[in-house]
Amino acid sequence: MKITQEADYAIRIMIHLSTLGKGHIVDAATISENEGVTLRFTLKILRKLCKENFIRSHRGVNGGYSLLKNPDEMSLKDVIEVIDGHFAINKCLRDENACNLGRTATCNAHEALRDIQDLLVQEFDKVKFSQLINK
Amino acid sequence: MKITQEADYAIRIMIHLSTLGKGHIVDAATISENEGVTLRFTLKILRKLCKENFIRSHRGVNGGYSLLKNPDEMSLKDVIEVIDGHFAINKCLRDENACNLGRTATCNAHEALRDIQDLLVQEFDKVKFSQLINK
DNA sequence: TTAAATTGTACCAAAAAGGTATACTTTTAT
């Protein structure tokens, strides 16, 4: 019942970029040093964030990465999902066929879990990066 | 961000026992067959539930397991914690020293995550096994 | 006493997570 370490790192990285502000370019090495994530792993995460258009990369000398979205339009949910995929607090909530008893439709626990999950996702989505920066 | 498969099984097992009612003895093999969990694994889970006094065991011929608690006094939270341990949606919420930057005290995300976790645990605790049985 | 049941410990294998390496390609300041 944890977000992954990688998602934790992604949050740090996005806080870093959000603090600098939209459009400000910073290189991977600087992020890596400040956020305590190895350079290679930082790059891997940055690539995923690029792919989902949260940030963009700038190649060549003096290149780096910059924020594409507004901090108040990105939530913890958004960033966590980039790394960990869609939220699913039990496997039957990701895939109805995952239940080895094929009982999803009639399982009383299933409904309860789905309600909890919906609420959880909602809460993660309430937290925007604009709230997470020291300004 | 998932409960473990084992916790899922534990929930099934406790629903099974709750349906039979407090004090009713059923053997592990019957539970195993009905809930789609291998006998050995069922036994392992039952042992953990015993240790935490959710159920008790009856050894010898015609032995088995029976519920000790009232279904309306046991929640999903209770059973999940027996198997997965305390809820922690990020490692810094299980152990303050887990942050490799030692930043827990000043991390803005930390507070937000703690709030979400508290709410999550509350929701899991709201769901009692008495609601999960077909009666 | 014996068959049916649980107990406890230890072990094993598969999957997921975390992290690294290598060999590129692109960009751009000079």
Added chain:
DNA sequence: ATAAAAGTATACCTTTTTGGTACAATTTAA
């Protein structure tokens, strides 16, 4: 033009967690 700075892509390796199994021992009703 070109070399250095930067990102790209893919693949690999290691560790941890999870899921599951084995086996010998113990208990007890009949």
